[in-house]
Amino acid sequence: MKRQVKSYxxxxxxxxxxxxxxxxxxxxxxTSSIESHIEYAYVPNGRSNNISVINTITNEIxxxxxxxxxxxxxxxxxxxxxxxxxxxxxxxxxxxxTATNNIITRVPVGHNPxxxxxxxxxxxxxxxxxxxxxxxxxxTATNIVKYRLDVETNPVGVAINKNGTKVYVANMxxxxxxxxxTxxxxxxxxxxxxxxxxxxxxxxxGTKVYVxHANSDIxxxxxTETNNVTIINTxxxxxxxxxxxxxxxxxxxGTKVYVxxxxxxxxGVSDTPSGIxxxxxTATNNVIAxxxxxxxxxxxxxNKNGTKVYVANxxxxxxxxxxTATNNVIAxxPxxxxxxxxxxxxxxxxxxPEHNTVQEFSRSVIESIDRIIRKVNDLITGVQGFILGIISxxxxxxxxxxxxxxxxxxxxxxxxxxxxxxxxxMFKKK
Numbered sequence: 001m002k003r004q005v006k007s008y009x010x011x012x013x014x015x016x017x018x019x020x021x022x023x024x025x026x027x028x029x030x031t032s033s034i035e036s037h038i039e040y041a042y043v044p045n046g047r048s049n050n051i052s053v054i055n056t057i058t059n060e061i062x063x064x065x066x067x068x069x070x071x072x073x074x075x076x077x078x079x080x081x082x083x084x085x086x087x088x089x090x091x092x093x094x095x096x097x098t099a100t101n102n103i104i105t106r107v108p109v110g111h112n113p114x115x116x117x118x119x120x121x122x123x124x125x126x127x128x129x130x131x132x133x134x135x136x137x138x139x140t141a142t143n144i145v146k147y148r149l150d151v152e153t154n155p156v157g158v159a160i161n162k163n164g165t166k167v168y169v170a171n172m173x174x175x176x177x178x179x180x181x182t183x184x185x186x187x188x189x190x191x192x193x194x195x196x197x198x199x200x201x202x203x204x205x206g207t208k209v210y211v212x213h214a215n216s217d218i219x220x221x222x223x224t225e226t227n228n229v230t231i232i233n234t235x236x237x238x239x240x241x242x243x244x245x246x247x248x249x250x251x252x253x254g255t256k257v258y259v260x261x262x263x264x265x266x267x268g269v270s271d272t273p274s275g276i277x278x279x280x281x282t283a284t285n286n287v288i289a290x291x292x293x294x295x296x297x298x299x300x301x302x303n304k305n306g307t308k309v310y311v312a313n314x315x316x317x318x319x320x321x322x323x324t325a326t327n328n329v330i331a332x333x334p335x336x337x338x339x340x341x342x343x344x345x346x347x348x349x350x351x352x353p354e355h356n357t358v359q360e361f362s363r364s365v366i367e368s369i370d371r372i373i374r375k376v377n378d379l380i381t382g383v384q385g386f387i388l389g390i391i392s393x394x395x396x397x398x399x400x401x402x403x404x405x406x407x408x409x410x411x412x413x414x415x416x417x418x419x420x421x422x423x424x425x426m427f428k429k430k
Contacts, residue, residue: 039303039348041310042083043319044071045336051085052335056303056346059321059331063353065101067094072340073116075125076347077140084125086113093127095143098349105143109136115158115342126167128155135169135180147185151178157200157342168209170197177211177222191227193220199248199342203282210257212245219245219259221285232285234259234278243276247299247342251306255282258309260297272296272315279327289327293320299341310346312339
């Protein structure tokens with residue numbers, strides 16, 4: 001065991017040197033300009049504590065943004081300049097400037113924020129606080145919580161209609177959906193649905209609200225005029241399944257609803273099976289297709305022209321991309337650890353940071369190393385493994401969070417002075 005411990009610590013030392021060299025070079029190479037108004041998928045990774053930013057044209061990660069502990073929900077302002085991310089362990093919301101991918105502030109909200117949505121006029125962001133049983137309303141001009149509205153027990157999903165008059169909140173512990181009147185900032189209705197309401201989405205015309213129910217195989221449809229509820233069964237009715245619908249999104253034209261079914265328990269199968277995305281026709285409320293994706297899909301979002309659906313698969317550390325014309329998966333994009341993405345996480349920023357190829361490569365290497373360390377820790381068992389797990393976690397956290405940035409800050413000017421002329425000359429020759 002001593003030899004294993006020694007080898008493991010040498011491995012960590014090697015990683016230290018590798019990260020140091022990568023971070024030193026991060027800002028030395030020239031940056032490349034990028035095309036504006038490209039849509040990006042901002043996918044929060046719950047265990048990596050960061051956001052993977054995917055270019056929806058190339059389906060490749062172009063940026064990675066560190067946010068906070070256990071990011072879950074995402075809301076993007078209509079103009080694409082800000083991304084709001086709920087950090088459930090920190091009880092706050094990170095605000096990202098998409099032009100720089102820097103966090104400009106963190107807004108304290110309630111206890112265990114999960115779902116989040118932004119008003120179409122960009123003035124307010126609504127945050128569902130699971131343990132506080134309320135909704136925080138953030139004024140985007142000041143990034144301060146101006147109001148808190150009590151709803152019912154354990155709010156999770158939250159969505160707003162297009163004209164901004166009503167906000168719908170799924171209360172998981174109360175089997176209800178709270179309807180907030182945005183003008184009076186009060187709960188005007190409480191609609192009774194089935195148990196464990198989780199995700200919620202509103203059709204573009206505002207006439208229907210689709211609500212998923214965890215640990216079930218049903219979706220509730222609320223008629224917003226009458227508050228009558230219709231039930232859709234997302235299962236086939238012939239197999240023993242527990243679909244557990246979670247995230248839900250509606251196509252821009254309002255004709256299709258995409259429901260991600262988090263898990264599917266099959267008798268006799270111990271391993272976690274692939275998840276399913278159910279496609280619902282809003283005209284008939286019938287399931288017209290079931291698309292198999294990766295394990296434990298949580299979040300779902302549709303691009304602005306309705307041609308692609310992006311699905312965050314929490315146990316596969318990947319985002320599946322569905323072609324809506326064929327209902328086929330056309331790509332699986334590797335992201336961070338445990339992606340969730342509750343809410344509409346696709347937006348089109350008017351400006352994004354220029355590319356730095358070394359910096360982007362370094363981020364991918366660091367994320368890969370992080371995944372390797374986690375897998376090694378999972379394989380090591382017993383007391384020794386527990387101790388090594390603590391050592392490596394502390395080591396990696398201190399290394400990436402404080403030691404390397406400090407060393408880099410001091411040494412980078414000297415390295416830049418010596419290497420940059422050579423690197424510039426190399427790139428000019430190319």
